[in-house]
Amino acid sequence: xxxxxxxxxxxxxxxxxxxxxxxxxxxxxxxxxxxxxxxxxxxxxxxxxxxxxxxxxxxxxxxxxxxxxxxxxxxxxxxxxxx
Amino acid sequence: xxxxxxxxxxxxxxxxxxxxxxxxxxxxxxxxxxxxxxxxxxxxxxxxxxxxxxxxxxxxxxxxxxxxxxxxxxxxxxxxxxxxxxxxxxxxxxxxxxxxxxxxxxxxxxxxxxxxxxxxxxxxxxxxxxxxxxxxxxxxxxxxxxxxxxxxxxxxxxxxxxxxxxxxxxxxxxxxxxxxxxxxxxxxxxxxxxxxxxxxxxxxxxxxxxxxxxxxxxxxxxxxxxxxxxxxxxxxxxxxxxxx
Numbered sequence: 001x002x003x004x005x006x007x008x009x010x011x012x013x014x015x016x017x018x019x020x021x022x023x024x025x026x027x028x029x030x031x032x033x034x035x036x037x038x039x040x041x042x043x044x045x046x047x048x049x050x051x052x053x054x055x056x057x058x059x060x061x062x063x064x065x066x067x068x069x070x071x072x073x074x075x076x077x078x079x080x081x082x083x
Numbered sequence: 084x085x086x087x088x089x090x091x092x093x094x095x096x097x098x099x100x101x102x103x104x105x106x107x108x109x110x111x112x113x114x115x116x117x118x119x120x121x122x123x124x125x126x127x128x129x130x131x132x133x134x135x136x137x138x139x140x141x142x143x144x145x146x147x148x149x150x151x152x153x154x155x156x157x158x159x160x161x162x163x164x165x166x167x168x169x170x171x172x173x174x175x176x177x178x179x180x181x182x183x184x185x186x187x188x189x190x191x192x193x194x195x196x197x198x199x200x201x202x203x204x205x206x207x208x209x210x211x212x213x214x215x216x217x218x219x220x221x222x223x224x225x226x227x228x229x230x231x232x233x234x235x236x237x238x239x240x241x242x243x244x245x246x247x248x249x250x251x252x253x254x255x256x257x258x259x260x261x262x263x264x265x266x267x268x269x270x271x272x273x274x275x276x277x278x279x280x281x282x283x284x285x286x287x288x289x290x291x292x293x294x295x296x297x298x299x300x301x302x303x304x305x306x307x308x309x310x311x312x313x314x315x316x317x318x319x320x321x322x323x324x325x326x327x
Binding site: 002003004006007008010011014015018019020022023025026029030033034037041044045065 | 175176179180182183247250251252254255256258259262263266270273274277278292295296299300302303306307309310
């Protein structure tokens with residue numbers, strides 16, 4: 001079995017034990033973030049202005065994280081605008 | 084470089100006052116320690132790097148936590164839980180890497196050849212997860228002690244419940260920090276590989292596998308440290324409460 005896969009499974013199990021439903025959501029968000037970064041890197045190849053690409057990616061990533069993991073409340077709204 | 088360091092020191096002083104001053108000293112001490120530890124390794128080749136870095140990690144933890152938060156009970160709690168969390172995550176990484184026979188690891192990404200890369204990699208995992216684990220330990224102990232200070236009638240069960248809530252909130256953010264900081268360092272290499280026409284799968288497994296494993300072990304360390312710190316601080320808080 002692959003080292004990465006096994007470690008990821010261990011992490012998922014630990015996160016669901018420690019954080020319950022929120023832990024599982026955090027794990028999924030982590031995975032989504034990874035996908036966003038993957039796509040961002042692909043965009044960086046063809047688009048000249050990498051900073052704009054990165055800025056968009058950052059916004060998408062913080063949106064995913066804050067609102068998906070913690071749902072929509074005042075705490076997350078503050079965190080999103082302050083980031 | 085100097086400007087950035089200057090800005091960093093100024094913000095620390097402005098926000099942290101005296102504590103900020105100690106926080107400036109501790110990274111410098113850590114850098115000196117790290118250089119010293121590496122020098123010892125270069126001088127005495129037969130000593131294992133993992134042993135040296137384990138000792139270094141213990142010293143790092145004690146020095147930086149004592150400097151940052153002073154001689155308090157919560158400092159000792161966070162030192163113990165940091166060390167437990169770090170070494171547990173190292174143990175897990177070690178077992179997993181042996182169980183899977185290093186399948187999927189690309190040591191070619193490390194450019195040096197004279198020393199076995201496996202040993203260096205283990206030390207990297209150890210030191211890499213230390214910072215994040217320390218952060219978690221100090222956050223949770225300080226939050227729990229503060230909760231207890233504000234409301235001394237809080238029950239054990241309530242304290243644990245609030246601790247779990249805090250842990251769940253910071254867990255996602257901290258694991259993300261690890262992933263981003265490791266992956267951002269590989270972006271130039273990945274772009275270079277792709278621009279030269281390397282296939283996608285090859286590029287990613289070549290550049291990212293080691294970093295991803297470091298990030299994953301660090302995250303495992305974080306997630307393990309949350310309950311360790313939680314129960315340890317609760318134990319100390321209520322033991323003290325009974326003796327009073």
